[in-house]
Amino acid sequence: MSNLFDGKVVIVTGAGGSIGRAAALGFAAEGGRVTVADINADAAAETVELIRKAGGQAMMCAGDLSLAKDVSSLVDATIKQFGQLDCAFNNAGITHPEDGEWNETVFRKIIDVNLTSQMLCIKYEIPHMLARGCGSIVNMSSTMGIISQGDPAVTGYSTSKHAIIGLTRSAALQYAKHNIRVNALCPGVTRTPMLDAVAASSEVMRERLKNYAPLRGIAEPEEIAEAAIWLCSDKSSFVTGHALVADGGFTIQ
Ligand SMILES: NC(=O)c1ccc[n+]([C@@H]2O[C@H](COP(=O)([O-])OP(=O)(O)OC[C@H]3O[C@@H](n4cnc5c(N)ncnc54)[C@H](O)[C@@H]3O)[C@@H](O)[C@H]2O)c1
Incomplete structure (x- = not known):
């Protein structure tokens, strides 16, 4: 255990998933008390268990973070349990089903879960940071937030991830005078169980990922989590409104 987050309380959304879990474990290993939020209660409970086994402090909160009532409950539960809120990694997100078509229902769902949820998180997190006179928020974007592939199968995803950078910059400017920093993180392809399954079933995909x-x-979830932890921490004290790319050089080609 180290102490970058000693005395601090951190919310991590999507913390039942690959990157969110790695980040939640990382924040806790740095002394932070962590609220593990996810729509998947079993996955969130597993993350809490892993943190406690490693000697850290965590609580879980299950809910659909595209809904204001669930985001409000998440922040209320955090304050009730830990008494304060210092940092948030708003990371929960979904991708498209592989239907390859522009589809209004899918588009709306992705905007709700990836983008509106982050607006709601900021809205409910900020008042508690204002009360403390400081705070640091990291919103999960993607390389798909700064480039596009012209692929109709990921139009909604790419749109949501571009907009997250706009949301981040707006919030960063609005709250800079209150000593609250807001940044975005843009990872490239990162190992997830789903990606492993795809790679396991296709030689072509294995080769593509090897050379991505x-x-x-591709990145390991822990490598992306480290970037989120740095952006949330006081180590990045003069960084705000930034979209940090962690993609192994993919977007500079
Ligand atoms: N894996 C990658 O290659 C990659 C690359 C760039 C960006 N990202 C972004 O990183 C974030 C985390 O992705 P991951 O790769 O760890 O995927 P993941 O599927 O392992 O984790 C996402 C988590 O979000 C949760 N979630 C989904 N909808 C939710 C909702 N409505 N409310 C609350 N929780 C919800 C899921 O249950 C899941 O646990 C996402 O925002 C994703 O877009 C991932």
Whole structure:
């Protein structure tokens, strides 16, 4: 255990998933008390268990973070349990089903879960940071938030991730004078169980992933979590409104 987040309380959304879990474990290992939020209660409970086994402090909160009532409950539960809120990694997100078509229902769902949920998180998190006179928020975007692939199968995803950077910059400017920093994180392809399954079933996909980033294949969730932890921490004290790319050089090609 180290102490970058000693005395601090952190919310991590999507913390039952790959990157969110790695980040929640990382924040807790740095002394933070962590609220593990996810729509998947079993996955969130597993993350809490892993944190406690490692000697850290965590609580879970299950809910659909595209709904204002669930985001409000998440923040209320955090304050009730831990008494304060210092940092948030708003990371929960979904991708498209592979239907390859522009589809209004899918588009609305993705905007709700990826983008509106982050607006709601900021809205409910900020008052508690204002009360403390400081705070740091990291919103999960993607390389798909700064480039596009012209692929109709990911139009909604890419739109949501571009808009998250706009949301981040707006909030960063609005709250800079209150000593609250708001940044975005833009990872490239990162290992998830789903990606492993796809790679396991296709030689073509395995080759593509091996050569994805100039630096080296794809990222491990822990490598992306480290970037989120740095952006949330006081180590990045003069960084705000930034969209940090962690993609092994993919987007500079
Ligand atoms: N894996 C990648 O290659 C990659 C690359 C760039 C950006 N990202 C982004 O990173 C974030 C985390 O992705 P991941 O790869 O860890 O995927 P993941 O599927 O492992 O994790 C996402 C988590 O979000 C949760 N979630 C989904 N909808 C929710 C909702 N409405 N309310 C609350 N929780 C909800 C899921 O249950 C899941 O646990 C996402 O925003 C994703 O877009 C991932």
